[in-house]
Amino acid sequence: MSRYVLALDQGTTSSRAIVFSQDGQIVSSAQREFRQILPAPGQVEHDPEEIWLSQLEVAQQALAGASLQATDIAALGLTNQRETVVLWERDSGRPVGNALVWQSRVSAKICDRLKADGLEATFRKKTGLVIDPYFSGTKIKHLLDNQSGLRARAERGEILFGTVDSFLIWRLTGGRRHVTDYSNASRTLIYNIHDLTWDDELLDLLDIPRPMLPEVVASSEVYGETEASLFGAPIPIASAAGDQQAATFGQACFEPGSAKNTYGTGCFLLMNTGTQAISSSNNLLTTIGWGIGGEITYCLEGSVFVAGAVVQWLRDGLGLIQESHEIEALAASVPDSDGVVVVPAFVGLGAPHWDPYARGTIFGLTRGTTGGHLARAAVESMAFQTRDLLDAMQGDAGIQLSALKVDGGAAVNNSLMQFQADLLGVTVRRPVVAETTALGAAYLAGLAVGFWQDRRDVSRNWAIDREFQPQLADDQQSAHYARWKKAVARTLDWESPA
Numbered sequence: 001m002s003r004y005v006l007a008l009d010q011g012t013t014s015s016r017a018i019v020f021s022q023d024g025q026i027v028s029s030a031q032r033e034f035r036q037i038l039p040a041p042g043q044v045e046h047d048p049e050e051i052w053l054s055q056l057e058v059a060q061q062a063l064a065g066a067s068l069q070a071t072d073i074a075a076l077g078l079t080n081q082r083e084t085v086v087l088w089e090r091d092s093g094r095p096v097g098n099a100l101v102w103q104s105r106v107s108a109k110i111c112d113r114l115k116a117d118g119l120e121a122t123f124r125k126k127t128g129l130v131i132d133p134y135f136s137g138t139k140i141k142h143l144l145d146n147q148s149g150l151r152a153r154a155e156r157g158e159i160l161f162g163t164v165d166s167f168l169i170w171r172l173t174g175g176r177r178h179v180t181d182y183s184n185a186s187r188t189l190i191y192n193i194h195d196l197t198w199d200d201e202l203l204d205l206l207d208i209p210r211p212m213l214p215e216v217v218a219s220s221e222v223y224g225e226t227e228a229s230l231f232g233a234p235i236p237i238a239s240a241a242g243d244q245q246a247a248t249f250g251q252a253c254f255e256p257g258s259a260k261n262t263y264g265t266g267c268f269l270l271m272n273t274g275t276q277a278i279s280s281s282n283n284l285l286t287t288i289g290w291g292i293g294g295e296i297t298y299c300l301e302g303s304v305f306v307a308g309a310v311v312q313w314l315r316d317g318l319g320l321i322q323e324s325h326e327i328e329a330l331a332a333s334v335p336d337s338d339g340v341v342v343v344p345a346f347v348g349l350g351a352p353h354w355d356p357y358a359r360g361t362i363f364g365l366t367r368g369t370t371g372g373h374l375a376r377a378a379v380e381s382m383a384f385q386t387r388d389l390l391d392a393m394q395g396d397a398g399i400q401l402s403a404l405k406v407d408g409g410a411a412v413n414n415s416l417m418q419f420q421a422d423l424l425g426v427t428v429r430r431p432v433v434a435e436t437t438a439l440g441a442a443y444l445a446g447l448a449v450g451f452w453q454d455r456r457d458v459s460r461n462w463a464i465d466r467e468f469q470p471q472l473a474d475d476q477q478s479a480h481y482a483r484w485k486k487a488v489a490r491t492l493d494w495e496s497p498a
Contacts (some may be wrong), residue, residue, distance in 0.1 A: 184240065390424055429464055
């Protein structure tokens, strides 16, 4: 009997693979970073071949690390960086160029034209999204507009589009399946989240040929099997979900009103709204959480583009630290930020501002400012951006949260989690298994093959590691947040459209 589930977690800066046991614990894992290609300010690309090879390598390493064979794995689940666009040839499987990453603002001019044409409401009503370079649709259009002959080839069915999940499933199955799940489809700006179809009107507006699109399938079902040569025997591929929806599932946020925040490369706050798609009046997104057994679960989402990536910048850009884990000690070397505020709008600002022309800024520098102050302000920017999201979300949903579940790489930072609780005025709860993105993919896959019977099994596995209670006085909390809002206001619209 197969005793484990393998989760592939293809993220923005690294590929991971984790083997989970039936109690939701990590048995083995492997991780590999890959290149960030930065052709110009505000543009971010990845090499799809590097994504594929790194993901395959860590999957093989995770199995080897626990001395497991493919036959020990009941199912493989996949979760991925969302909105990132890959185009590849149907016949050869070769990408036609680099992937355009969700962070990239390369299609900002296309978005400006769509807004100028008064189309914001049309896209919002059908997709739950705002018109922004963040989403896949305008990136697809940019590629088709700028590579000679590509659109004609796509119209003939020779070129395929996929978010990263779709590309990896294509490769894992040897080109037998071209699919994506409901959650990833809902992030493309061309999928109608109410009718559950690729939308003809939106495809026409962006001039995207329908033959290049994947089939949309449930987030939890068997799509096919891996090529036997990859792992020594076929493994059922039984789930796909965008990383933030997978994390929400992994956190067992199954009841309407439950919410989680992930501190990864970006920062993503999702609230389960059940079978109701709630439209936002506060510049948040309405998105599909997952689709299982014919039922769609919707979420409200706030998306921050740069969260943990600010630590990467301190490491690689400024050289303040050598390893990412050193940030907590450096930030703790000072009692506070001494008035320094970092707004990490390196690729514009996401929710609730949606300003692709904002740029990163540092305010409050004095002769007494040290690397510790800068590090602390950078870390605190994650908590401030989360406060922006939660205020908007509570206004939309009419629900006051009493607790927030947290996960992601930066969630291990105790001082950040305490500051987050202080700033929000709510309890912050961190689970024992912080890798909830991969765990959610594992649960979705395991449910599809009967490895777990139902969501009650998932809920029983969730266990708390640490709880952070608010300790900051209201006037101090208000003063901190007022300074942040003042800094953000001066960051907006920094660059002018070219």
